[in-house]
Amino acid sequence: MITNLHIKNIGIIDDITIDFNNGFNVLTGETGAGKSLIINSIDMILGGRFSKDMIRKGTKYAAVEMCIYIPELNESFDDDYVVVSREVHLNGKNLCKIDGRLVTVNELKDFMKNIINIHGQYDNQTLMESKTHINFLDDFCGKNLEIYLNEYKRLYIEYISLKSELNKNYGDEIEKQRKLDILNYQLTEINDANLRVNEEQELDEKKKIITNCEKISNALNLSTFKLENNILCEIDNILRPLEKIESIDNRYSSKVSSIKGIYYELQEHLNDLNDYKYELDFDDEECRVINQRLDLIYSLKRKYGSNIEEILNYKNKIEQEITDIENSDEYNRQIKMKILKIKESLQELSNNMNNIRKDYAKILEKSINKELKELEMINASFKVDITFNEEMDFKDKGLNNVEFLISTNTGEDYKPLTKIASGGEISRIMLAIKTVLSDVDKVKTIVFDEIDTGISGSAVKAVSEKIKKISKKHQILVVTHQAILAASADYNYQIKKIVNNGKTTTSIKLLKEKEIIEEIAKISNGAITTIAIQHALELRRVSTL
Numbered sequence: 001m002i003t004n005l006h007i008k009n010i011g012i013i014d015d016i017t018i019d020f021n022n023g024f025n026v027l028t029g030e031t032g033a034g035k036s037l038i039i040n041s042i043d044m045i046l047g048g049r050f051s052k053d054m055i056r057k058g059t060k061y062a063a064v065e066m067c068i069y070i071p072e073l074n075e076s077f078d079d080d081y082v083v084v085s086r087e088v089h090l091n092g093k094n095l096c097k098i099d100g101r102l103v104t105v106n107e108l109k110d111f112m113k114n115i116i117n118i119h120g121q122y123d124n125q126t127l128m129e130s131k132t133h134i135n136f137l138d139d140f141c142g143k144n145l146e147i148y149l150n151e152y153k154r155l156y157i158e159y160i161s162l163k164s165e166l167n168k169n170y171g172d173e174i175e176k177q178r179k180l181d182i183l184n185y186q187l188t189e190i191n192d193a194n195l196r197v198n199e200e201q202e203l204d205e206k207k208k209i210i211t212n213c214e215k216i217s218n219a220l221n222l223s224t225f226k227l228e229n230n231i232l233c234e235i236d237n238i239l240r241p242l243e244k245i246e247s248i249d250n251r252y253s254s255k256v257s258s259i260k261g262i263y264y265e266l267q268e269h270l271n272d273l274n275d276y277k278y279e280l281d282f283d284d285e286e287c288r289v290i291n292q293r294l295d296l297i298y299s300l301k302r303k304y305g306s307n308i309e310e311i312l313n314y315k316n317k318i319e320q321e322i323t324d325i326e327n328s329d330e331y332n333r334q335i336k337m338k339i340l341k342i343k344e345s346l347q348e349l350s351n352n353m354n355n356i357r358k359d360y361a362k363i364l365e366k367s368i369n370k371e372l373k374e375l376e377m378i379n380a381s382f383k384v385d386i387t388f389n390e391e392m393d394f395k396d397k398g399l400n401n402v403e404f405l406i407s408t409n410t411g412e413d414y415k416p417l418t419k420i421a422s423g424g425e426i427s428r429i430m431l432a433i434k435t436v437l438s439d440v441d442k443v444k445t446i447v448f449d450e451i452d453t454g455i456s457g458s459a460v461k462a463v464s465e466k467i468k469k470i471s472k473k474h475q476i477l478v479v480t481h482q483a484i485l486a487a488s489a490d491y492n493y494q495i496k497k498i499v500n501n502g503k504t505t506t507s508i509k510l511l512k513e514k515e516i517i518e519e520i521a522k523i524s525n526g527a528i529t530t531i532a533i534q535h536a537l538e539l540r541r542v543s544t545l
Contacts, residue, residue, distance in 0.1 A: 001020070001022055001068065001069050001444050001445050001475035002020045002042075002066060002067070002068055002116070002445055002475065002477070003019065003020060003067045003068065003069050003081065004017065004018070004019055004020070004066065004067040005017070005018045005020065005038075005041070005042070005064070005065075005066050005067075006018075006063075006064070006065040006066070007037075007038065007041045007063075007064055008062065008063045008064075009055055009056040009059040009061060009062045009063065010037050010040065010041050010044075010054055010055070010056060010062045010064070011034065011037040011040075011054055011056065011506075012034055012037065012056070012497065012504045012505060012506050013034055013037050013038075013041070013056070013505070013506045014056065014503075014505040014506070016506060016507065016508055018038075018493065018508055019510070020475070020477065020491075021475075021490065021491045022475050023471050023472075023475065023476070023490035023491065024467065024468055024471035024476050024478070024488060024489045024490040024491070025475070025476060025477045025478065025489065025490065025491045025492075025493065026478045026479075026480060026485060026486050026488075026489035026491070026492050026493065027477065027478065027479045027480075027493045027495055027508075028479075028480060028481070028486050028492065028493070028494060028495065028519055028523060029494055029495030029496060029497075030496075030497065032497060033495045033496055033497040033506060034495050034497065034506030034508075035479045035495050036449070036479070037054075037506065038479070038495070038508075039118065039447065039449045039479060040054065041064045042064075042066075042116065042118060042447060042477075043118055044062075044064050044086055044088070045064045045065075045066050045084060045085070045086050045108070045112065046108075046109060046112045046113070046116055046118065047086075047096075047105050047106065047108045047109025047110075047112060048109075050062070050086075050088050052088065052090055052092075055088065055090060060089060060090050060091075061087050061088060061089040061090065061093075062087070062088050063085065063086070063087045063088075064085065064086055065083065065084070065085040066083070066084050066085070067081055067082070067083050068081070068082055068083075068084065068115060068116075068445075069081055070082055070115065070444070077099055078099075082098065082099050083097075083099060083100070084096075084097065084098050084099075084108065084111070084112065085097045086105075086108065096108040098111055114442050114443055115443065115444055115445060116443065116444070116445045116446075116447065117443045117445070117446050117447065118447040118449060119427075119430055119434075119446060119447065119448050119449065119451065128417055128418055128430075130403045130404070130416060130417075130418070133384075133402045133403050133404050134397055134400060134401070134402035136404075136433075136437055136440075136441075137357055137360065137361060137364065137384060137402050138357070138397070139437070139440035139441075139442070140360055140363075140364050140436075140437060140440055141356055141357060141360040142440070144356055144360075145353060145356045145357065145360075148349050148352050148353050148356070149353060149397065149398075151349060152346060152349040152350070152353065152397075152398055153396065155342050155345055155346055155349070156346065156394060156396055158342060159339065159342045159343070159346060159394065162335055162338055162339050162342070163339065165335060166332060166335045166336065166339070169328050169331060169332055169335070176325060176328070179325060180322065180325055180326075183318050183321055183322050183325075184322065186303075186304070186318055187315065187318045187319065187322065189300070190300065190304065190311060190312075190314070190315045190318075191315070193296055193297070193300060195297070195300075195308050195311060195312060196308070197308055197309055197312070198308075199293075199297070199308060200294070200297050200307070200308055203290055203293055203294050203297075204294070206290055207290050207291070207294065209280075210286075210287050210290065213280055216276075216280060217277065217280050220273055220276055220277045220280075221277070223273055224270060224273045224274055224277070227266060227269070227270045227273070228270055231266060232263065232266060232267065232270070235259065235262065235263045235266070236263070238259060239256065239259055239260065239263065242255065242256045242259070243256055343392065343394075346394050346398075347392060347399075349398070350388075350394070350398040350399040350400070353397075353398045353400065354386070354388050354398070354399065354400055357386055357400055357402070358386055361384035361386055361402075362384075364384055364436065365382055365383055365384055367436045368382040368432050368433055368436050369381060369382050371431075371432035371433075371435050371436055371466065372428065372429065372432045374462050374465075374466075375428040375431065375432055375459060375462045375463060375466065376428070376455075376457075376458055376459035376462055377408070377425065377428055377429070377432075379408070379409050379410045380406065380407065380408050380409075380425075380429070381406070381407045381414070382404070382405070382406055382429070382432070382433075383404075383405045383406070383407070383414050384402065384403075384404060384405075385402070385403045385404075385405050385414070386400055386401070386402055387400065387401045388400060389401070403416060404416070404417055404433070405417075406420060406429055408420065408425055417429065427451045427452075427455065427463070428455065428459070428463065431448075431451065431463060431466050431467070431470075432466070434446065434466075434470055435466045435469055435470055438469070438470045438472075438473050438474060439473065441474065443474070444474060444475060445474065445475040445476075445477065446470065446474050446475070446476055446477070447476075447477045447478075447479075448467065448476065448477070448478045448479070448480075449479050450479050450480060450481070451463060451467075451478065451480070452480050452481065452482040452485060460482050460484050460485065461484050463485070464482075464484045464485045464487075464488045464543070465488075467485070467488070468488050468543075471490070481523065482523070483520050483523040483524035483535075483536070483539055484539060484543070486516075486519065486520050486523055487520050487536065487539035487540045487542075487543045488543040489516075491510060492510070492511045492515075492516045492519060493508055493509065493510055493511065494508070494509050494511050494515070494519055495507070495508050496508075496509070516540070517533060517536045517537060517540060518533070518536070520536035520539060520540065521533045521535065521536040524536065524539070
């Protein structure tokens with residue numbers, strides 16, 4: 001339940017804190033005082049949409065902080081009390097926290113959905129979503145269904161797991177053959193290429209030489225010509241005079257020997273360069289073969305790996321997968337046998353659950369129709385529509401689909417709740433359902449935003465009695481303009497609009513008994529008169545009987 005609500009910078013709300021109590025809490029006040037802003041603030045912290053236009057003028061952000069008492073979740077938190085908060089900034093920044101931990105808006109929404117439910121005139125939460133109806137019916141069925149449902153869920157998880165395993169292991173014969181065809185094609189393509197690990201590097205080097213063949217040839221021709229006809233000739237001319245004097249002095253002899261060494265080394269370089277020229281003899285066919293081979297390697301790299309080594313590793317992987325698929329028949333046969341056995345159990349459990357749901361659906365229909373009559377919907381009729389999937393398309397809760405239907409007038413067809421047009425009818429239908437399901441409804445706090453819209457007289461009294469009944473097991477927050485609802489409350493809060501120094505703000509106050517009587521009088525009469533006070537006292541007295 002909500003124990004404390006702190007709101008800052010939302011609409012005309014500057015900074016207010018509200019301490020709520022368990023039971024029936026009513027919020028009253030004049031139009032424009034800020035009642036809807038409080039509901040919007042609660043919706044904001046439930047993860048609902050919040051427009052930046054709602055941020056108070058002159059401020060940069062809006063914030064809501066709520067302390068909730070949830071002892072049933074104390075294993076997940078350090079305390080029975082958990083603080084949740086959300087800030088929305090003008091610059092788009094959105095900060096959400098649960099117990100001090102930063103979370104996303106969706107995480108906040110998921111956490112709060114089973115703690116607080118806001119029911120407005122056109123509320124589409126929970127009961128207005130047909131997919132949730134089976135959950136309410138199952139909760140209403142209680143332990144009679146729970147035994148079967150728990151066993152079904154256990155088997156269903158195993159069933160999904162085995163089906164997934166079968167798909168991974170190519171249990172489907174068509175899929176298996178399709179995969180084998182693909183793998184064998186890939187294996188043949190790689191094998192036919194007959195790749196070598198360093199082949200691409202060798203081909204790239206050769207292609208580089210071919211591409212620059214003319215440039216290399218010109219350079220070699222020029223270098224060998226200069227070396228042979230200029231440099232070596234000049235060195236020979238240098239050696240001849242020196243050879244004539246080398247016998248005179250050892251110094252000349254050593255120099256001759258050194259220069260001859262240079263001559264012979266240059267002669268070797270000349271021979272090598274001449275050999276290189278002969279190696280440049282490429283024909284067009286050889287160029288075509290190299291390019292074709294490189295194109296093949298590039299094509300395989302796009303499909304199977306960034307280099308030849310990765311392609312060959314992929315080839316090994318393909319060979320292993322082909323072996324696994326070809327040897328998978330026996331394993332798949334065992335999986336299929338397990339699936340078949342589980343399906344038989346799931347079908348039996350689904351049949352049992354179907355029977356229980358149908359039996360309890362009749363009780364639920366009867367109970368809700370009784371509540372509708374007491375809520376002045378004399379001609380309304382509520383129905384639980386249950387269908388059974390004969391195609392054995394198992395879902396997480398069996399083979400049933402459940403939807404709540406309503407006929408609001410005698411002779412009219414039953415329609416989904418979402419098709420109901422009247423706000424007053426929606427309010428009472430929802431209230432009837434919540435009254436019957438209050439024992440099993442997991443939501444601890446229910447907020448009714450002007451549930452009295454579109455109804456008056458005895459219908460309001462009936463609504464008040466129903467809410468009072470629900471408040472015995474849930475925390476109830478009601479925003480109302482009806483004196484009867486205000487008189488029935490356990491706790492009354494007055495919301496006022498205050499203008500101070502040219503600024504409008506909202507204030508909220510928990511009323512004492514004398515103030516409650518005056519507020520009821522004002523609501524019922526528009527002014528606090530003696531007659532209005534007497535009427536308020538009588539409403540208060542009757543509501544406590």
